Amino acid sequence: MIILDNVTKEYKQGHPALDRVSLHVHKGEFVFVVGKSGSGKTTLMRLLLKEIEPTSGRIIVNGYDYAKIKSRKIPYLRRQIGFVFQDFRLLQDRNIYDNVAFAQKVVEAPNRHMKRQVLNVLDLVGLADRLKAFPGELSGGEQQRVAIARAMVNHPLLLLADEPTGNLDPVTAREIMDLLDQVQKRGTTVVTVTHNKDLVNAMGRRVISLEDGRIEQDEARGSYDI
Numbered sequence: 001m002i003i004l005d006n007v008t009k010e011y012k013q014g015h016p017a018l019d020r021v022s023l024h025v026h027k028g029e030f031v032f033v034v035g036k037s038g039s040g041k042t043t044l045m046r047l048l049l050k051e052i053e054p055t056s057g058r059i060i061v062n063g064y065d066y067a068k069i070k071s072r073k074i075p076y077l078r079r080q081i082g083f084v085f086q087d088f089r090l091l092q093d094r095n096i097y098d099n100v101a102f103a104q105k106v107v108e109a110p111n112r113h114m115k116r117q118v119l120n121v122l123d124l125v126g127l128a129d130r131l132k133a134f135p136g137e138l139s140g141g142e143q144q145r146v147a148i149a150r151a152m153v154n155h156p157l158l159l160l161a162d163e164p165t166g167n168l169d170p171v172t173a174r175e176i177m178d179l180l181d182q183v184q185k186r187g188t189t190v191v192t193v194t195h196n197k198d199l200v201n202a203m204g205r206r207v208i209s210l211e212d213g214r215i216e217q218d219e220a221r222g223s224y225d226i
């Protein structure tokens, strides 16, 4: 699903944010990426989203070689990747239904499927009864559920989450992590950047630790003990 081969990203010459990182993530895996501030976690996510280009090395996601992909194919690639951010990034002037439906419209899904799919994912995240609410009327945890529903509505093969629980209390954070766990159980590969040691240690999943742009540890049922 994800192959990184000797990937380096230098924003400024001589200071690699990622330094010769090689990594394989299999289809359907759940992976945590941990590490101190500045260790390169967000850079890794941005490379996987093809928001930025590596300075050197090779990135292949779902069979797409990022160096070779034609620009007209990039929308197809992005359609297969959902993402969730710490600050939710919902459209404040749209209701919950429209926030999720908007992701569908972006990929020009046929209208007759749209409504059913939106309702399905909102049901999955437990918000089927809040369709008409606006983001400002929801708690942080509920807003993150909407963001996850939006990320899932196109049935992505890969879900990238950058600090999805960073703004949430511990109980809500656990609920969001359990939701990502369900997303993975439905077949989506999930890569989650987090600083939340308790959750990483509770979930017993693969943990990739970055330090100064390099992979320090990569453990199948890892813990977070930096």
Ligand SMILES: Nc1ncnc2c1ncn2[C@@H]1O[C@H](COP(=O)(O)OP(=O)(O)OP(=O)(O)O)[C@@H](O)[C@H]1O
Pocket (backbone or CB within 6 Å): 011, 012, 016, 017, 035, 036, 037, 038, 039, 040, 041, 042, 043, 044
């Ligand atoms: N756009 C940019 N231009 C220049 N340097 C950058 C840029 N983005 C990140 N960096 C640098 O790259 C390094 C890695 O940053 P990155 O944001 O990937 O770290 P991080 O592990 O996500 O940190 P945090 O946990 O604080 O979000 C840091 O030294 C950072 O200052």
